[in-house]
Amino acid sequence: MDIKSKGGTQSIRRALHLLRLIAQNEDSGLSLQELTQLSGLERSTAHRVVACLMDENFVRKDAASKRYELGIDAMQIGFSAMHRIPIADELRPLAKRLCRLSDDTVFLVAQQGDHALCLAREHGDFPVRIFTIDAGEKRLMGIGAGGLALIAGYSDEEIAHIHARHTEEYEQAGLPLRTLMLKARQTRRNGYSEIVDGITQGVSGVGYAFSLSQITRVAISFGAINPRLDAARRKQMGELLARECKAWVQARQQAGA
CATH class of the missing domain: 1.10.10.10 (Winged helix-like DNA-binding domain superfamily/Winged helix DNA-binding domain)
Structure with missing residues (x-):
């Protein structure tokens, strides 16, 4: 601007x-x-x-x-504007599409300061559903696949500042600064985030973050039990997530949203 x-x-x-x-x-x-x-x-x-x-x-x-x-x-x-949650309204069709493509649970989170606020959760047809976070709950960026995708968009220096503001909470979540940095760097290399036994033991996830405006960043993630979301499928679903989200952003830009 x-x-x-x-x-x-x-x-x-x-x-x-x-x-x-x-x-x-x-x-x-x-x-x-x-x-x-x-x-x-x-x-x-x-x-x-x-x-x-x-x-x-x-x-x-x-x-x-x-x-x-x-x-x-x-x-x-x-x-x-909270009673409408326009971000969730706009992105819900994409979340539902990702549910159909994956059959897994899909989470939509938006950055709120140093936190990731869950706006929506959609369940696919896979019989084991994931309930690690519900709409209206928030966690520090870096905790959970969507939050990790969001914080990876920051520089290492900025991540260190965020961690310093909430060191005790990150430590309790098993994320000392070194671990958080390693996960953020891996996310940048892969183009999507990966977690295994993060918020909940036995649950894995992949996430992808993108911007809706100059200050509005969101992330969408898949969650599933570990046997269903092993390393090979995390790669497959991470690439699917990145591809679908990029296509959605491109279509939105072409439509002049």
């Missing part, structure tokens, strides 16, 4: 850009210096725009840390 372009929409674009940056870093917040660096705006411009957003309650400044976070009106807009 060219936030420095001339025209009457320039200020709007700048404000939206800063809101996106703050939303992307909601778990840690952003200092004015970080906002300036990430946005590419002059410090005075960034300060003026974020001050306006604060006046309108779209941004708040934490009194202790002096870092900027989403304000109550930004949150309210999100809450107002």
Whole structure:
């Protein structure tokens, strides 16, 4: 996005850009210096725009840390749309198609700060169904196939920062930083994530992450019992998942969504 372009929409674009940056870093917040660096705006411009957003309650400044976070009106807009869950509505046909192709359980998650929020779960015809997470539940990125696919999109340095914010929870999940890094790197190499005995013993999964907008990233994953999702089938289903999701994104872009 060219936030420095001339025209009457320039200020709007700048404000939206800063809101996106703050939303992307909601778990840690952003200092004015970080906002300036990430946005590419002059410090005075960034300060003026974020001050306006604060006046309108779209941004708040934490009194202790002096870092900027989403304000109550930004949150309210999100809450107002939650009863529809438009992401789930849009992606449900793809999830159902993947169920038909695999006969397995399919999960749809969306990134929410450092977490992956489950938006939908669809069951295929295979008689053993997987219930590791349900719609409305969330877990840290990296825990579960969808969350691992999401966190693998970050650099090693960014993953280290995320892990540092939630070290105890990651350790409890059996994911010290070194293990999480190794899994993220393997995901990047393969083009899809793999887990075995992750959230639940005896359950395996594969996942693929992609973007719907500048700040909205989602992941879709398959889950099945270990004997059904062995190494050979994880590769087969991971490649199927990546191929189907890429085709869906391409069709969406061509349709101008």
